[in-house]
Amino acid sequence: MGLKSTITKEKLKSKSKAGIVLRPSTPEIKDDYIKIKGYFEKQNIEIFLEKNSANMIDEEGIDLDILCDTVDFLVSIGGDGTLISVVRRTFRSGKPVLGINLGTLGFLTDVSLNELESFLQNLSDDENYRIDSRMMIKGNANLKNFFAFNDIVISRNSLSSMIKVDAKIDGKPFNSYYGDGIIISSPTGSTAYNLSVGGPLVYPLTDAFIVTPVAPHSLTQRPLVLPADFEIEFTITDNQGAMVIVDGQDIYEVEQNQSIKIQIASKKAKLLHRKERNYFEVLNEKLQWGN
Ligand SMILES: NC(=O)c1ccc[n+]([C@@H]2O[C@H](COP(=O)([O-])OP(=O)(O)OC[C@H]3O[C@@H](n4cnc5c(N)ncnc54)[C@H](O)[C@@H]3O)[C@@H](O)[C@H]2O)c1
Numbered sequence: 001m002g003l004k005s006t007i008t009k010e011k012l013k014s015k016s017k018a019g020i021v022l023r024p025s026t027p028e029i030k031d032d033y034i035k036i037k038g039y040f041e042k043q044n045i046e047i048f049l050e051k052n053s054a055n056m057i058d059e060e061g062i063d064l065d066i067l068c069d070t071v072d073f074l075v076s077i078g079g080d081g082t083l084i085s086v087v088r089r090t091f092r093s094g095k096p097v098l099g100i101n102l103g104t105l106g107f108l109t110d111v112s113l114n115e116l117e118s119f120l121q122n123l124s125d126d127e128n129y130r131i132d133s134r135m136m137i138k139g140n141a142n143l144k145n146f147f148a149f150n151d152i153v154i155s156r157n158s159l160s161s162m163i164k165v166d167a168k169i170d171g172k173p174f175n176s177y178y179g180d181g182i183i184i185s186s187p188t189g190s191t192a193y194n195l196s197v198g199g200p201l202v203y204p205l206t207d208a209f210i211v212t213p214v215a216p217h218s219l220t221q222r223p224l225v226l227p228a229d230f231e232i233e234f235t236i237t238d239n240q241g242a243m244v245i246v247d248g249q250d251i252y253e254v255e256q257n258q259s260i261k262i263q264i265a266s267k268k269a270k271l272l273h274r275k276e277r278n279y280f281e282v283l284n285e286k287l288q289w290g291n
């Protein structure tokens with residue numbers, strides 16, 4: 001565990017490198033970025049800015065793929081949406097991502113602007129941080145692969161009618177869904193859309209899929225928790241086709257009789273956390289768990 005494999009203590013003491021991605025379409029974030037950059041540089045951590053983020057605030061930047069090759073860890077500045085998008089686009093590099101919360105909820109982002117300076121002062125001590133490995137979901141439709149940190153949602157195309165979907169596990173039929181759609185969530189995503197429609201919370205370091213129907217027109221449909229080594233296939237039987245929504249951010253269209261295959265991604269995402277971060281405390285603080 002720990003940053004040891006990517007950021008060794010020695011590296012931190014000499015000079016480590018962090019790659020920053022900013023919440024898109026918010027040029028007013030520049031003042032916070034400059035403050036944050038100052039905190040990193042004070043701790044001898046060199047900062048590189050991602051190209052689109054840099055263009056937004058009139059700075060110099062580098063392409064995300066090159067950034068991943070260059071730095072020891074990535075930093076997302078924004079809310080949960082920004083962090084999800086950074087993780088989805090970079091997890092294959094194996095670089096851990098730290099979320100600095102400038103958003104509204106900030107369930108996944110670990111450190112607030114107020115906490116950042118002291119967090120960075122202590123980063124050279126292995127006792128003060130943790131790296132969690134979280135499963136990613138891999139989807140395939142129309143010969144195209146996509147990856148989700150939170151969820152893949154199969155949703156109806158038309159507001160006026162329900163969607164029909166047949167589901168198989170490892171090639172064997174196990175259910176037919178009829179309703180507004182289906183959420184296939186990772187444990188990380190269990191506190192997102194899945195929570196809103198009554199799905200179970202699953203501890204984020206568990207390896208499992210959660211399959212939760214959205215507004216099923218049935219008295220018998222229930223959310224399912226399935227082992228991560230299953231391959232799940234959903235076939236759209238509806239003549240209107242369906243939308244496949246990845247982490248609420250990317251959308252693909254599928255037609256009648258086309259399938260979406262879902263399995264665990266071979267690589268996990270790494271999140272850099274404060275050592276003392278406790279999932280149930282975050283649940284309580286952000287989502288009023290147990291109140
Ligand atoms: N009705 C709903 O609850 C609903 C509908 C559509 C999408 N979503 C979720 O929004 C996610 C995308 O988030 P976004 O921030 O880009 O969109 P967004 O700005 O629409 O935010 C959705 C809300 O969910 C929170 N959130 C996101 N991921 C979370 C997680 N893993 N645990 C707890 N809270 C989380 C965000 O902080 C935000 O408050 C999707 O993956 C999907 O799960 C939820």
Ligand SMILES: Nc1ncnc2c1ncn2[C@@H]1O[C@H](COP(=O)(O)OP(=O)(O)OP(=O)(O)O)[C@@H](O)[C@H]1O
Pocket residue numbers: 023024078079080081082083085086102103104105106107248249
């Ligand atoms: N790279 C990206 N591409 C497309 N959309 C993005 C990207 N990053 C963030 N977004 C979207 O921008 C919106 C705002 O971003 P973000 O979620 O980071 O801030 P927020 O809504 O203020 O915070 P929170 O999610 O914590 O409530 C979200 O809807 C998110 O999905």
